[in-house]
Amino acid sequence: MTPANEIFFDFVxxxxxxxxxxxxxxxxxxxxxxxxxxxxLAQSNHEDNAGKDKPVWWLTDQPLAEAAPSxxxxxxxxxxxxxHMAFVQSSLLTFLAAEAAARQxxxxxxxxxxxxxxxxxxxxxxxxxxxxxxxxxxAGLNLEQFAADREDEQGLRARLRSELTEAAEIGVFxxxxxxxxxxxxAYFRFENLTRDLETARQWWKLYGEVLNADAGxxxxxxxxxxxxxxx
Amino acid sequence: MTPANEIFFDFVxxxxxxxxxxxxxxxxxxxxxxxxxxxxLAQSNHEDNAGKDKPVWWLTDQPLAEAAPSxxxxxxxxxxxxxHMAFVQSSLLTFLAAEAAARQxxxxxxxxxxxxxxxxxxxxxxxxxxxxxxxxxxAGLNLEQFAADREDEQGLRARLRSELTEAAEIGVFxxxxxxxxxxxxAYFRFENLTRDLETARQWWKLYGEVLNADAGxxxxxxxxxxxxxxx
Numbered sequence: 001m002t003p004a005n006e007i008f009f010d011f012v013x014x015x016x017x018x019x020x021x022x023x024x025x026x027x028x029x030x031x032x033x034x035x036x037x038x039x040x041l042a043q044s045n046h047e048d049n050a051g052k053d054k055p056v057w058w059l060t061d062q063p064l065a066e067a068a069p070s071x072x073x074x075x076x077x078x079x080x081x082x083x084h085m086a087f088v089q090s091s092l093l094t095f096l097a098a099e100a101a102a103r104q105x106x107x108x109x110x111x112x113x114x115x116x117x118x119x120x121x122x123x124x125x126x127x128x129x130x131x132x133x134x135x136x137x138x139a140g141l142n143l144e145q146f147a148a149d150r151e152d153e154q155g156l157r158a159r160l161r162s163e164l165t166e167a168a169e170i171g172v173f174x175x176x177x178x179x180x181x182x183x184x185x186a187y188f189r190f191e192n193l194t195r196d197l198e199t200a201r202q203w204w205k206l207y208g209e210v211l212n213a214d215a216g217x218x219x220x221x222x223x224x225x226x227x228x229x230x231x
Numbered sequence: 232m233t234p235a236n237e238i239f240f241d242f243v244x245x246x247x248x249x250x251x252x253x254x255x256x257x258x259x260x261x262x263x264x265x266x267x268x269x270x271x272l273a274q275s276n277h278e279d280n281a282g283k284d285k286p287v288w289w290l291t292d293q294p295l296a297e298a299a300p301s302x303x304x305x306x307x308x309x310x311x312x313x314x315h316m317a318f319v320q321s322s323l324l325t326f327l328a329a330e331a332a333a334r335q336x337x338x339x340x341x342x343x344x345x346x347x348x349x350x351x352x353x354x355x356x357x358x359x360x361x362x363x364x365x366x367x368x369x370a371g372l373n374l375e376q377f378a379a380d381r382e383d384e385q386g387l388r389a390r391l392r393s394e395l396t397e398a399a400e401i402g403v404f405x406x407x408x409x410x411x412x413x414x415x416x417a418y419f420r421f422e423n424l425t426r427d428l429e430t431a432r433q434w435w436k437l438y439g440e441v442l443n444a445d446a447g448x449x450x451x452x453x454x455x456x457x458x459x460x461x462x
Binding site: 169170171174177183186187188191203206210211214217218219222226228229 | 437438440
């Protein structure tokens with residue numbers, strides 16, 4: 001087995017979902033290892049962190065509890081703030097649940113993460129408590145253990161914080177970002193989903209070729225009005 | 232001969248320089264055709280154009296004449312403005328000269344453009360009248376014809392304007408952006424220079440594979456603190 005690759009991802013991101021599916025195909029076939037790593041788009045894109053070398057706004061410093069829903073229509077500015085806070089909280093809730101799931105082992109971590117991704121991006125379910133509990137069942141987690149591990153909110157936040165810290169040090173800016181055993185790291189955004197081994201192998205090989213080419217390729221990015229074709 | 236590729240470039244950009252060198256190797260070998268296209272980073276990155284669907288600030292609307300140099304130290308804000316204006320003017324001057332050189336044919340256009348690129352990025356010469364005239368000589372232009380063509384400033388500005396208009400329609404955002412005969416278009420940034428045919432062939436093939444992969448690859452971009460290695 002080759003040394004492990006790593007994949008930084010955020011549950012909100014459909015590209016990260018496809019990246020995890022690709023990685024799962026290759027690891028199930030025993031061809032590549034991938035370590036799951038957490039990266040927060042809510043944090044990375046937060047206005048307080050714009051232009052900063054190190055984050056000043058951390059997802060792990062935010063509260064979990066959702067504000068009590070209100071029927072009263074707020075001014076637009078406050079509505080936007082409320083929407084953003086709900087986004088932040090659902091993101092944090094999901095990451096902490098994933099950290100708890102990971103305490104049941106590597107396969108549990110993969111199965112839970114993919115179950116959440118599929119619920120959110122295939123079945124359009126929100127990232128909330130119901131989706132998390134359904135994913136825990138789909139992944140076959142020990143639910144009692146899962147509940148107990150989730151109680152250790154401080155420990156889970158600390159784990160997540162160390163993930164986000166390392167992502168910031170590497171300069172991850174989007175998901176999925178794959179890191180190869182040699183240290184090469186790049187955002188790899190693709191539009192199409194595969195769960196086919198031969199296809200996954202080809203896409204992964206192409207990614208490695210770009211990162212290892214003598215050209216020293218830093219970026220290949222489509223022009224805005226010439227998007228990639230969806231399969 | 233296959234239908235022509237296109238390459239959008241700006242003389243200020245070292246990545247565009249390497250792109251043009253790569254393209255020149257392949258066209259000299261008779262393997263690929265490339266059409267030279269102009270794209271302005273000064274325009275694309277101008278603050279007035281930020282977030283706009285269509286540019287409102289155009290390089291072709293700017294004056295050519297350089298402000299009389301002043302020994303007087305200006306306030307920092309005005310110094311920055313002056314530097315920016317000098318950048319804009321040298322950029323426009325070079326593009327218009329390149330449009331004039333192109334009137335002497337395709338080979339003249341390539342030879343002049345590469346001579347300017349090499350003077351600026353290999354020999355660290357500024358983009359100014361002296362560099363332009365030296366490049367015209369290096370490229371073996373008919374200098375009398377070149378001078379006459381440069382007199383038609385209005386016609387040259389109109390040509391440049393149509394280039395910048397098309398670049399904006401495609402959504403070019405950086406240089407070099409290569410467009411393949413099938414319409415696939417992407418920014419292709421690489422750190423290393425090659426003038427070797429076999430190497431150029433490999434790098435070009437890899438670019439095409441990324442753009443044509445079934446994955447629908449939209450972006451491969453290195454993490455900020457894991458840059459590509461220079462050869």
